[in-house]
Amino acid sequence: MDLDFTPGEDTFRAEARAWLAAHVPATALPSLETAEGFAAHRDWERELSGARWSVVSWPEEYGGRGASILRWLVFEEEYYAANAPGRVSQNGINLLAPTLFEHGTDEQRARILPAMASGATIWAQAWSEPEAGSDLASLRSTATRADGGWLLNGQKTWSSRAAFADRAFGLFRSDPAADRPHRGLTYLMFALDAPGVTVRPIGRLDGKPAFAELFLDDVFVPDEDIIGAPGQGWRVAMSTAGNERGLTLRSPGRFLAAADRLTALWRERADPHDTALRDRVADAVIGARAYRLFTFTNASRLAEGGDIGAESSLNKVFWSELDIRLHETALDLLGSDGELADGDDGGGWAEGYVFSLAGPIYAGTNEIQRDIIAERLLGLPKGRR
Amino acid sequence: MRFLLDAEQTAFVRTLDQLLAAADTPAVVRAWSAGDHGPGRALWERLAGTGVFALAVPEEYDGLGPLPVELAAAFVELGRHAVPGPLAETIAVCALLRGLGDRGPAKEWLPRIASGEVLVTLAPAGSYALDADAADAVFHVVADGLALATGHGPVRASLDPARRLARPTGGEPLMSGPAVRDAVREAADWASFATAAQSLGTGLALVEQTVAYVKQRTQFGTAIGGFQAVKHQLANALLGLEFARPLLYGAAVALAGGSPGAGRDIAAAKVACGEAAYAAARTALQLHGAIGYTAEYDLSLWIGKATALRTAWGTPAECRARVLAG
Known part of the structure; x- marks a missing residue:
């Protein structure tokens, strides 16, 4: 048992650190949940991909470096330590790409992945519907057979990034007669500017249009934009859901960097006699370290051919709750300045706080994750939710 | 990097688990609590036979160590089975004797600690010694x-x-000076580390026993383990333990590598393991209901241990302060 990096991994870290030090914008980009910020973040994705840092774990042919999971984790640590911009393309990179690698065709990969890596195409997710949240399999939007493809109808909602993104991916009911709700679903991709698509941005808690409603009225999708076989969408999508909760959505680097910034803020601002606040800062530092080491265990397991199943639910609950506690502690350290949500004097903590509040809700609510932990890891009986 | 136990370490854990599962540790614990140390000493010798204590003793003193990763894995099992006795204190005494400049006391005690022939304990300055009445040397x-x-x-x-706690009395100082001070500090770190491992094991056992209970306990015509309110409490208990575990092994790796940050890593592991085990104890008590609040029921042995270990060898507040001490 060890925590050693190879000389090759150390060199990779040094290379990433040097590039980031030279290229990360000196002043923070505007919020990626605004039109102006979205464009600035898209430009940043292009710059990252130009130096092949946007998707390090992908094969070289699609713009990556063929990096191992461990190298990807190293890159993420350096990325967030450098205070680099948030990743506007994360829905595509973390959710759609793993699905394409597992279930897509060579043609789809060649057509879709390079444009995703460069930020030329930015993807939104289209899972939830007004009547299908945690119970995703009850979704009602339909895909009906048409000449050379499918016609989509219905409504999707809480579609992250959809206010400004180019394309979306999601599940549609293609066989209403299927015997179980999660059968008869098909995984499809479509353009957000296609005829028949209406995008209505939704302001999140702070009013920024971080997500949107999508109204679909006979939207044509060619056959080439189905992932996996028709009717197999649930199985295809669940492989993505595992990725989202598991290793890839929120890497430890993000929380290590946030805990470091929190510690610096505490040293600068805190009353040394306030041990209650000190304990909360310590817990954030300990939590970030725990998440890093937990992830190294998972990475070691994966490197030996193991897989992460229901354990990904532990992951998701842990980081999402750590993120909120960490940001709440920062706001308390900032005192009466904590509520300042614009400018630099709040250090971006307020925006990070608002973002963190969504964590226990998206990617499968934490209630659903706790059910999975209890049923699949502890072996408790399935009950009514 | 390979941050997992290897096959040999896993096999060692399994051996200990089997030995302890067959040893009826609750009966041993109850005898020990009543001042009858016989069954406990017998178990102690069998544990020594597996090499548990030798893991803290260098080869030159007939040991195998120090091997912190193996120690952590072993102490998780000792905690899981609620083994009584001055366990962390033994590891601390080994660290202390290793760290003294003088080889005399090390030669005198370490081989006999490794073999299980003697039972030793250690009291921090001005504090109680655990199991002084059972120990051959305090x-x-x-x-x-x-x-x-x-x-x-x-x-x-x-x-x-x-x-069983008692204040040590009498005795001339064996040694003094800065070397002793450093060795004492080192010993306290090892005790904290071993206590963290024992806590983690205690918490894991509490979750295991509670899962078994809620699967068979029926109310309203159904197993209570199917209720979401019950499931989520157990999921939270498991979460705490599963994220404390890598901190424990992270501290073990730091100790093995002689890392200057090992003390801070131990503090992080101690507070996480201690709090997670205590949370598991609260959950176990709540989900068992009145039977869990009953001394006669064996769950009480683990609940008490999780509570006491939380503050032994580093309170949560002391550990948190150390994590930030830089």
């Missing part, structure tokens, strides 16, 4: 030095009935 920290007690005060009860 080391205690005095002013700048280290002494071997000649007796002990009255045995005090603990929230964990298996933990």
Whole structure:
């Protein structure tokens, strides 16, 4: 048992650190949940991909470096330590790409992945519907057979990034007669500017249009934009859901960097006699370290051919709750300045706080994750939710 | 990097688990709590036979260590099975004797600790010694030095009935000076580390026993383990433990590598393991209901231990302060 990096991994870290030090914008980009910020973040994705840092774990042919999971984790640590911009393309990179690698065709990969890596195409997710949240399999939007493809109808909602993104991916009911709700679903991709698509941005808690409603009225999708076989969408999508909760959505680097910034803020601002606040800062530092080491265990397991199943639910609950506690502690350290949500004097903590509040809700609510932990890891009986 | 136990370490854990599962440890604990140390000493010798204590003793003193990763894995099992006795204190005494400049005391005690022939304990400065009434040697920290007690005060009860606490008395200082001070500090770190591992195991056992209970306990015509309110409490308990575990092994790797940050890593592991085990104890108590609040029911042995270990060898507040001490 060890925590050693190879000389090759150390060199990779040094290379990433040097590039980031030279290229990360000196002043923070505007919020990626605004039109102006979205464009600035898209430009940043292009710059990252130009130096092949946007998707390090992908094969070289699609713009990556063929990096191992461990190298990807190293890159993420350096990325967030450098205070680099948030990743506007994360829905595509973390959710759609793993699905394409597992279930897509060579043609789809060649057509879709390079444009995703460069930020030329930015993807939104289209899972939830007004009547299908945690119970995703009850979704009602339909895909009906048409000449050379499918016609989509219905409504999707809480579609992250959809206010400004180019394309979306999601599940549609293609066989209403299927015997179980999660059968008869098909995984499809479509353009957000296609005829028949209406995008209505939704302001999140702070009013920024971080997500949107999508109204679909006979939207044509060619056959080439189905992932996996028709009717197999649930199985295809669940492989993505595992990725989202598991290793890839929120890497430890993000929380290590946030805990470091929190510690610096505490040293600068805190009353040394306030041990209650000190304990909360310590817990954030300990939590970030725990998440890093937990992830190294998972990475070691994966490197030996193991897989992460229901354990990904532990992951998701842990980081999402750590993120909120960490940001709440920062706001308390900032005192009466904590509520300042614009400018630099709040250090971006307020925006990070608002973002963190969504964590226990998206990617499968934490209630659903706790059910999975209890049923699949502890072996408790399935009950009514 | 390979941050997993290897096959040999896993096999060692399995051996310990099997030995302890067959040893009826609750009966051993109850005898120990009543001052009858016979069954406990017998178990102690069998544990020594597997090499548990030799893991803290260098080869030159007939040991195998120090091997912190193996120690962590072993102490998780000792905690899971609620083994009584001065476990962390033994590891601390080994660290102390390793760290003294003088080889004399090390030669005198370490081989016999490794073999299980002697039972030793250690009291921090001005504090109680665990199981002084059972130990063959009670080391205690005095002013700048280290002494071997000649007796002990009255045995005090603990929230964990298996933990019998007494103040060491008498004894001339064996040694003093800066080397002793450093060795004492080092010993406290190892005790904290071993206590963290024991806590983690205690918490894991509490979750295991509670899962078994809620699967068979029926109310309203159904197993209570199917209720979401029950499931989520157990999921939270498991979450705490599963994220404390890598901190424990991270501290073990730091100790093995002689990392200067090992003390901070141990503090992080201690507070996480201690809090997670205590949370598991609260959950176990709540989900068992009144039977869990019953001394006669064996769950109480683990609940008491999780409570007492939380503050032993580093309170949560002390550990958190150390994590930020830089």
